[in-house]
Each structure stands twice: as structure tokens, then as C-alpha cells.
Amino acid sequence: MLEGGIWLGHRRLRLIFGLMTLAVMAMIFFFSAQPGAESAMLSGGITEWLARFIDDGFDLQPPEVRAAVILFLDHVTRKLGHFCEFALLAFCLRLWWETLTNRHASLLAWGCATLYAATDEIHQLFVDARGAAVKDVLIDSAGALTGALAAYVLIVLIARSRARKEASLSCP
Numbered sequence: 001m002l003e004g005g006i007w008l009g010h011r012r013l014r015l016i017f018g019l020m021t022l023a024v025m026a027m028i029f030f031f032s033a034q035p036g037a038e039s040a041m042l043s044g045g046i047t048e049w050l051a052r053f054i055d056d057g058f059d060l061q062p063p064e065v066r067a068a069v070i071l072f073l074d075h076v077t078r079k080l081g082h083f084c085e086f087a088l089l090a091f092c093l094r095l096w097w098e099t100l101t102n103r104h105a106s107l108l109a110w111g112c113a114t115l116y117a118a119t120d121e122i123h124q125l126f127v128d129a130r131g132a133a134v135k136d137v138l139i140d141s142a143g144a145l146t147g148a149l150a151a152y153v154l155i156v157l158i159a160r161s162r163a164r165k166e167a168s169l170s171c172p
Helices: 011-033 036-054 063-096 102-124 134-170
Strands: none
Touching: 011 063, 011 102, 036 063, 063 102, 063 134, 102 134
């Protein structure tokens, strides 16, 4: 059913997914190249915004409560950022490689994104005040698996929708 690919013949669409893949890889590289202090400042700003978004009265809380919330949310924000970056990477990869058989393209997208996660952690070893963590590769890999599966589901839904449409057009 999906052997031919749903974008087959749509070179522009495949080009867009290819460019999106490269853009996501560049974004991940850029974030990893930030020195520790710069990275902490960026995630800290996101964390504070999130704390205020969740709790309108966040600024009215005692300083020790705000500090504990920020500490917890910062950890969650950083790990969720890892997960989402690599989910997006695998999603884009999977859609770029859509003309491959589904099982292989999904596994390939997950594997390539996981490999990129490992090289990303190695890259961080050479950045000031940053380090590598196997735990981050595992989080990235889980995100990549989620992204590859989400793209697969999208492809299946589009293919089924097209098949139904073609079947209804061919029926008298």
C-alpha cells in the first residue's frame, strides 16, 4: 500500500522536508555549541516564563518556593527540550525518506537521529562548561522514536485517506 510513497513525484515537498531536516540539525548543533552559562540563561528564561504561565501568582510566592519550582521546572524544561528536538528531527527525516518502505524508513530515521544525539553529546564535551550524558542520549532516542512513529502514523493516515478517496471515485 505505501511502497510507492505518498509524496512520489512531489520533489518540492521532499526538498522542503530535506531542508527542514538540515535546519533542525543546525538548530541542535547551535544549542549544543552554547557555553554552559549561555545555555543555562536560555533555558532559565524559558523556565521562568513557564512558571509564570502555570501560576499567575508565581511572583507572589516566597523566594524559597520560587527557587524550588524553578529548579524542578528547569530540569523538566531541559529534558523536554532534548526529547522534542530529536522527535522533530526524526519526524522530518522520516517524511524526507517517505518513499522508502515504512518499516525501514522509520527505523532509519530513529537510528540516524539517535546517532546524531550521540555525536551531539560528544560535541558538548568540547564546549565550555558543558558535558556529555548517556541519559540525554536515551531521552533524545525516545524523542526520536516518538517522532519517527508520529510521521509513520501521519503517512499511513494520508495513504488510507487517498485510498478511500480513489475507491469512492472509481465506484459507479
